[in-house]
Amino acid sequence: MSEKGAEPPLPPYVGEVTLSAIEPFRIDIPQADLDDLRDRLARTRWTQDVPGGGWQYGLASGYLKELAEYWRAGYDWRKQEALLNEFPQFVTTIDGQRVHFLHVRSPEPGALPLVVTHGWPGSVVEYLDVIGPLSDPRSHGGDPADAFDLVIPSIPGFAFSSPLSEPGWNRHRVAGAWVQLMHGLGYERYGAHGSDAGSFVSPEVGRQDPANVVGVHVTQLFSFPSGDPSEFADLSEDDRKALEFLQFFATERMGFNRIMSTRPQTLAHALADSPAGQLAWNAELFNNWDGARPAGDPLDADYILTNVMLYWLTNTAGSAGRLYYEDAHAEHPTQPTTTPTGLANFANDFRSMRAFAERDHSNIVHWKVYDTGGHYAAREVPDVLVADIRDFFRALR
Numbered sequence: 001m002s003e004k005g006a007e008p009p010l011p012p013y014v015g016e017v018t019l020s021a022i023e024p025f026r027i028d029i030p031q032a033d034l035d036d037l038r039d040r041l042a043r044t045r046w047t048q049d050v051p052g053g054g055w056q057y058g059l060a061s062g063y064l065k066e067l068a069e070y071w072r073a074g075y076d077w078r079k080q081e082a083l084l085n086e087f088p089q090f091v092t093t094i095d096g097q098r099v100h101f102l103h104v105r106s107p108e109p110g111a112l113p114l115v116v117t118h119g120w121p122g123s124v125v126e127y128l129d130v131i132g133p134l135s136d137p138r139s140h141g142g143d144p145a146d147a148f149d150l151v152i153p154s155i156p157g158f159a160f161s162s163p164l165s166e167p168g169w170n171r172h173r174v175a176g177a178w179v180q181l182m183h184g185l186g187y188e189r190y191g192a193h194g195s196d197a198g199s200f201v202s203p204e205v206g207r208q209d210p211a212n213v214v215g216v217h218v219t220q221l222f223s224f225p226s227g228d229p230s231e232f233a234d235l236s237e238d239d240r241k242a243l244e245f246l247q248f249f250a251t252e253r254m255g256f257n258r259i260m261s262t263r264p265q266t267l268a269h270a271l272a273d274s275p276a277g278q279l280a281w282n283a284e285l286f287n288n289w290d291g292a293r294p295a296g297d298p299l300d301a302d303y304i305l306t307n308v309m310l311y312w313l314t315n316t317a318g319s320a321g322r323l324y325y326e327d328a329h330a331e332h333p334t335q336p337t338t339t340p341t342g343l344a345n346f347a348n349d350f351r352s353m354r355a356f357a358e359r360d361h362s363n364i365v366h367w368k369v370y371d372t373g374g375h376y377a378a379r380e381v382p383d384v385l386v387a388d389i390r391d392f393f394r395a396l397r
Contacts, residue, residue: 018094018095019092019093019094020094021092022185023091024089024090025089025091025160027081027084027085027089028081029077029081034077037071037312037313038073040274040275041068042072044068044274044276046065049062058280059287063283064276067279067301067304068276068279070301070305071275071279071301071305075305077306077309080309083128084125087128088103088104088105089102089103090102090103092181094177094184095173097165097166097177098160098162098165099154099156099177099181100153100154101124101151101152101153101154101181102152102153103150103152103185104149104150104152105135105149106135106147106148106149106150107135107136107138107147108136108138108144108147111147111148112147112148112149112190112191112214112393112397113148113182113185113187113189114148114190114191114193114393115151115153115178115190115193115205116150116151116152116192117152117153117178117194117197117201117202118152118154118194118197119194119195119197120158120197120285120320120321121307121308121311122196123154123158123307123311124152124153124154124159124310125303125306125307126307126376129379129382130378130382130385130386130389133386134148135148135150142390146393146394148191148389148393151181151185151187153177153181155174156173156174156177157316157322158311158320159311159314160310162314162315162319163316164319167326168326169323169326170326170327171200171204171323171327171330172204172208172332175201175202175205178192178201178205188212189212190212190214191213191214191216191217191393192205192216193217193218193389194218195219195220195378196219196220198218199218199219199220199221199222200222200327202218203216203218207337207338207339210338213339214340214393215341215365215393216337216339216342217344217389217392218341218342219343219344219345219375220345221361222350222352223352223356223361224356225243225356235355238351238354238369239353239354239355241351242350242353245350249350256281256284260321260322261325261327261328264318264324264325265318265322267281267317267318268319271317272315272318278308278317279305281317282307282308282311283308286304286376298379298380299380336361337362337363338362338363340396341361341363341364341365342365342367342388342392343357343366343367344377344385344389345370346374346381346384347370347371347372348373348374349373349374349375351369354367365395366391368388
């Protein structure tokens with residue numbers, strides 16, 4: 001890193017592995033917690049909708065009431081718990097912080113290790129549909145040479161990677177923990193993939209461990225204008241459209257970011273006490289920009305509720321929100337990353353702007369824009385995402 005003198009020094013958590021013993025983990029939620037949830041849902045005090053407002057003011061009550069009633073009377077947590085427990089899970093302590101992760105080893109010798117990072121309001125549940133094809137391509141019609149050993153952690157403060165041990169868990173510290181996790185598992189050469197918050201964390205894994213990270217693949221490259229008017233002079237038509245959507249999202253849909261980046265604890269008090277409130281806060285971001293998911297959409301009620309359950313059952317709405325606060329108050333390196341970087345950008349999602357992405361990531365070797373899928377591509381179009389990840393890493397193995 002000596003050639004990057006303009007950057008702030010790497011934090012002290014990057015370097016020597018401080019991983020504690022790794023212990024097997026199995027989800028086993030007490031029945032009393034499930035009974036309490038149903039009781040709280042039955043006693044929900046609903047707010048009043050704005051007459052004729054629809055989704056214009058936020059999540060509509062009609063949609064939320066229907067989803068909450070299914071959560072109370074129809075949703076089967078034990079079925080979802082059993083599904084999660086089909087995958088090997090572990091907990092360890094890194095830099096003083098409890099970390100939960102799925103670790104799925106490939107049956108193929110020489111599989112490339114890949115650390116995969118979820119986002120908010122998601123969880124490790126985001127990636128359940130791609131675990132099989134990525135780790136065992138032979139059994140899913142793929143080339144066994146494309147196999148991965150998968151490490152899928154819960155971000156500190158999320159779900160079973162809680163409670164937070166102390167402040168300061170921003171994207172850089174999370175990335176440093178992932179570096180320690182991968183080395184602690186015996187992986188010296190590996191890749192990284194992420195979406196949403198994972199698209200912030202994964203490039204930092206490459207920055208902090210450039211000698212060992214073969215490549216970073218993400219579904220968004222969150223590179224934004226600096227404010228210099230000259231940056232807009234030669235934007236492509238695609239970049240201009242992406243910028244227009246970013247401006248719309250920032251002014252009309254980004255309230256969740258502003259709140260969690262500034263006063264996450266104030267909101268946390270309400271979310272910890274009301275499952276309907278927790279559901280509304282998370283479910284809005286699982287929906288289209290202007291209304292509920294269409295019939296037959298892969299982001300069905302069970303998928304949404306299983307993600308929400310991991311927040312509710314672990315009481316981590318507040319600690320998960322602190323990632324936004326810590327990142328907003330962190331000092332970020334200004335030099336571009338140099339690790340080979342690949343993007344798979346999906347239709348109903350933020351459009352990454354190449355002009356700004358190349359300013360922040362100097363080694364973009366793969367850039368694909370798809371006319372299908374969305375922000376939760378691993379659930380919506382898992383086959384497309386799997387194919388793109390395989391294609392990107394094939395040349396880097």
